Amino acid sequence: MLLNPSANRVYRQATAALAAAELTVTAPFASEIAAGRIGAADALSFRADDIDELVLAAQSAHLVTFRQEGDLLRPVDVPDISVLDDDLLTIPKYQGKTNEGFTRLLLHLTLSQIDRPGPLEVLDPLAGRGTTLLAAWQAGHHGFGVEADEKAFEALASYLKTYLRTKRIRHTAQITPVRREGRTLGRRLDAEVRLSEATHDQPARPGMPTLRMSVFTGDTRDSAALYGRKKFDAIVTDAPYGVVHGAEQRDVNAGGASASARGRAGGSGRGGSQRNRSAQTLLTEAIPVWRGQLKAGGALGISWNTHTLSRGRLLEIISQAGLQAHDEGPWRQFAHRVDASINRDLLVAITP
Ligand SMILES: C[S@@+](CC[C@H](N)C(=O)[O-])C[C@H]1O[C@@H](n2cnc3c(N)ncnc32)[C@H](O)[C@@H]1O
Structure with missing residues (x-):
C-alpha cells in the first residue's frame, strides 16, 4: 500500500x-x-x-x-x-491548523469504533477553523463544532462559502446570532451541501448524501448547553497544545486557548483569570460534558500534547467520565513528534 x-x-x-x-x-x-x-x-x-x-x-x-x-x-x-475533493482540506493554510492527514487518521480510528451506517454525526468541540469538520464532510459525515475563537469561526465560515460557491456545489450557509432569554450569547454557522444535485459542471449524483454542518461560538464546556438535547455518534478533537512557560500559557498550535474567554457563550461567570488554564484543567472539565453528548455506541477520539498532559492522566480523566479507552497493542503506537514543544498522542474511547 x-x-x-x-x-x-x-x-x-x-x-x-x-x-x-x-x-x-x-x-x-x-x-x-x-x-x-x-x-x-x-x-x-x-x-x-x-x-x-x-x-x-x-x-x-x-x-x-x-x-x-x-x-x-x-x-x-x-x-x-470521498464525497468531496481533497482540496476541501488542503486549500486552507494557517498557523495552528491540524495536519489534515493526522485529522483523517483520528477521524477514521474513531469512526471505526462505531457500528452504525453513515452519515454519522461528528462533533469537534474544539473546532478551530474546522479541519475535523471538513474531513468529516469529505468522508460523507455531518460535522458539528464549538469554537471559542471568533476569528477562527469567521475564517471557517468565509472559507466554506467561497469554496462551495467556487466549486458550484449546491449549498446553503448562514451565520445567525444565538439568543437565550433575550440575550445574545454568540453566533452559529449552519451549512448544508446537497451532493446528489447536479451542478453546472457535474451531473446529478443520485444516492449522494445531504450533509450538514453547524458550529457555535462559545466555550467547549458549554457545548451541551449550546446543543441542547442533541447527541452525536462521535466526538473527534485535537486539544489545544498549550505549553506552559512559567505562569503563561501559549497555544502553539492555534489561535490560542487564551482566546477562549473572549468568545465564550453563556456568560457563565468564568472570568478572565481562567484564560490560562492548562490542557489538563480544560480536558478535566470538558470531557464529562462531551461524554453526555455521545449517543450510546458512540466514540470519542482525542489528540493532545503529551508534554502538557500524560497519557496516564488522560486515561484517568476519560475513565472517570465513564468511557473506556483503547490502550492495548497498536493503540499505544500513535505518539509522534510534531516539534520541540509538541509530542502528539491520541486516544480513542467508547461508551461502555
Ligand atoms: C489544536 S486547536 C484545533 C485546531 C483545528 N483542528 C484546526 O485545524 O483548525 C484547538 C482549538 O481549541 C480552541 N479552544 C481552546 N480552548 C477552548 C475552549 N475552552 N472552548 C472552545 N474552544 C477552545 C482554540 O481556540 C483552538 O482553535
Missing part, C-alpha cells in the same frame, strides 16, 4: 508508523504489517488472504494498493469513497 506523502516534512516522517498502527487496528484481515518504501514512496506491506477494499479505501494515508504476483505488482481496485 503506497502512502499519500504529506506536505509536512515532520508528519511525513511519522506517516508510515502511524499508517501501520491504523491498519493493524482497523483491518483485521491484514497480518505481518510492515512499514517500508517502494522507490522514494513510503509504503506498507502486509499479508492477506481476503482483502476488504472499503477498509483499505478508508485508510487515512491510502494512495494505491498492489497485490504481489511473483515479481510483479498488480493494482487492487480500491474505490474512492
